[in-house]
Amino acid sequence: MDKSWDVIIVGGGVIGSACAYFLAASPDFQGRVLVVERDPTYQNGSTARSVGGIRQQFSTPENIWMSQFAAEFMGGVDRTLAVDDELADVPFTKKGYLILASDEGRATLEANVAIQHAHGASTLMLGPDELASRFSWLNTAGLSVGSFGSTDEGWTDPYALLQAFRKKARSLGVTYLNDDVVGVVRDGTRIVSVSTSSGDEHSCGWLVNAAGAQARFIADNAGIQIPVRSRKRFIFVIDCQNAPEGCPLTFDPTGTYFRPEGQYFICGKAPDPEDDPDCDDLEVDYDFFDEVVWPNLANRVPVFEAIKVVNAWAGHYAYNTLDQNAIIGCHPDVSNLIFANGFSGHGLQQSPAVGRAVSEIVTTGGYVSLDLTRFGFDRILSETPLAEQNVF
Numbered sequence: 492m493d494k495s496w497d498v499i500i501v502g503g504g505v506i507g508s509a510c511a512y513f514l515a516a517s518p519d520f521q522g523r524v525l526v527v528e529r530d531p532t533y534q535n536g537s538t539a540r541s542v543g544g545i546r547q548q549f550s551t552p553e554n555i556w557m558s559q560f561a562a563e564f565m566g567g568v569d570r571t572l573a574v575d576d577e578l579a580d581v582p583f584t585k586k587g588y589l590i591l592a593s594d595e596g597r598a599t600l601e602a603n604v605a606i607q608h609a610h611g612a613s614t615l616m617l618g619p620d621e622l623a624s625r626f627s628w629l630n631t632a633g634l635s636v637g638s639f640g641s642t643d644e645g646w647t648d649p650y651a652l653l654q655a656f657r658k659k660a661r662s663l664g665v666t667y668l669n670d671d672v673v674g675v676v677r678d679g680t681r682i683v684s685v686s687t688s689s690g691d692e693h694s695c696g697w698l699v700n701a702a703g704a705q706a707r708f709i710a711d712n713a714g715i716q717i718p719v720r721s722r723k724r725f726i727f728v729i730d731c732q733n734a735p736e737g738c739p740l741t742f743d744p745t746g747t748y749f750r751p752e753g754q755y756f757i758c759g760k761a762p763d764p765e766d767d768p769d770c771d772d773l774e775v776d777y778d779f780f781d782e783v784v785w786p787n788l789a790n791r792v793p794v795f796e797a798i799k800v801v802n803a804w805a806g807h808y809a810y811n812t813l814d815q816n817a818i819i820g821c822h823p824d825v826s827n828l829i830f831a832n833g834f835s836g837h838g839l840q841q842s843p844a845v846g847r848a849v850s851e852i853v854t855t856g857g858y859v860s861l862d863l864t865r866f867g868f869d870r871i872l873s874e875t876p877l878a879e880q881n882v883f
């Protein structure tokens with residue numbers, strides 16, 4: 492194999508594969524792209540373990556814009572990522588996204604929705620009566636308001652999106668290598684090459700860090716610190732005989748969420764911050780379901796009183812401990828290392844916008860479509876959070 496590449500991407504999850512696709516599809520890019528992925532089954536990465544939610548209900552304008560692009564992209568994803576006339580099969584289930592608030596959370600939710608409206612999102616605000624009439628299965632006790640994204644919000648199949656990006660990227664000439672990047676060679680302000688566990692060295696014009704929850708090890712190798720840590724989240728699959736009809740992806744004020752998945756529902760909740768250590772294992776804590784998730788579910792949706800857990804898994808957020816927002820772009824000291832990291836719980840829906848942004852950095856040196864400058868390194872270096880309010 493030739494070992495000289497214009498762009499090397501470390502990690503072939505949904506972010507790395509979106510970067511590979513957008514680069515290969517760009518008329519302004521004629522170079523050679525290598526994606527190095529240590530686990531071609533993708534079974535342990537964040538992507539395949541994600542909930543796949545897509546929403547414009549954020550408080551950071553950039554997050555709203557990125558999800559608007561995701562909705563647009565998903566609208567034509569079958570043709571855009573078609574290979575040899577075979578359409579890409581990536582669903583976008585637009586059953587909406589509902590975020591519920593008690594009196595305590597009302598002001599924040601209203602402020603978030605005002606920002607969403609200012610940036611073109613059509614989020615509805617529903618009072619308890621409207622909530623009860625739209626969602627007859629919902630217990631509205633203790634609810635003050637709900638924000639409902641009824642258009643262009645819902646969820647996709649994360650693994651299908653990853654595979655569609657990957658397949659299309661490969662059809663456009665991107666090379667995927669099953670190997671593990673173990674070293675990054677930096678010469679002053681530039682990355683020169685990476686070394687892999689199989690003993691190879693690959694030189695690059697650009698290096699993209701798309702290593703998900705392991706991103707900080709690539710950064711460390713380049714002599715750069717990023718506040719990205721691996722944090723565990725559980726997803727429980729439940730069977731409910733009298734399933735709520737027309738159920739959107741719903742967040743209770745407790746942070747407990749649920750959505751339909753085929754004949755079942757999936758659900759979960761982020762642990763409290765003091766119970767959320769850095770973590771690499773994938774063990775499931777079923778007590779967390781019994782003691783925390785289920786009581787919240789049963790309170791909000793009475794038919795969830797009678798449910799059975801039929802499956803469960805754990806996955807890792809690449810958690811940005813500074814502000815739970817993405818880190819995108821180059822560090823000021825290294826001109827050809829692009830970070831696409833720290834997406835916390837919303838990277839799946841950001842993958843089209845991130846892939847496009849990274850291709851724009853490579854081809855033009857800056858942003859063309861969406862200005863994502865505020866997700867750059869300046870705030871990391873000055874430790875000035877760009878805090879997203881709507882994260883769970």
Ligand SMILES: Cc1cc2nc3c(=O)[nH]c(=O)nc-3n(C[C@H](O)[C@H](O)[C@H](O)COP(=O)(O)OP(=O)(O)OC[C@H]3O[C@@H](n4cnc5c(N)ncnc54)[C@H](O)[C@@H]3O)c2cc1C
Nearest residue numbers: 502504506529536537538541544672703806837838839840
């Ligand atoms: C439980 C859960 C629920 C989520 N829900 C949502 C949601 O509803 N909506 C949403 O938008 N997002 C959600 N997310 C977040 C989303 O899944 C992630 O932000 C997104 O998948 C990140 O993609 P990635 O490509 O950066 O990471 P990954 O999919 O983890 O890919 C990184 C890849 O890099 C590879 N890699 C790492 N180090 C190396 C190395 N040294 N050499 C070679 N390869 C390497 C890994 O093997 C891995 O395949 C959720 C995540 C979890 C865990």
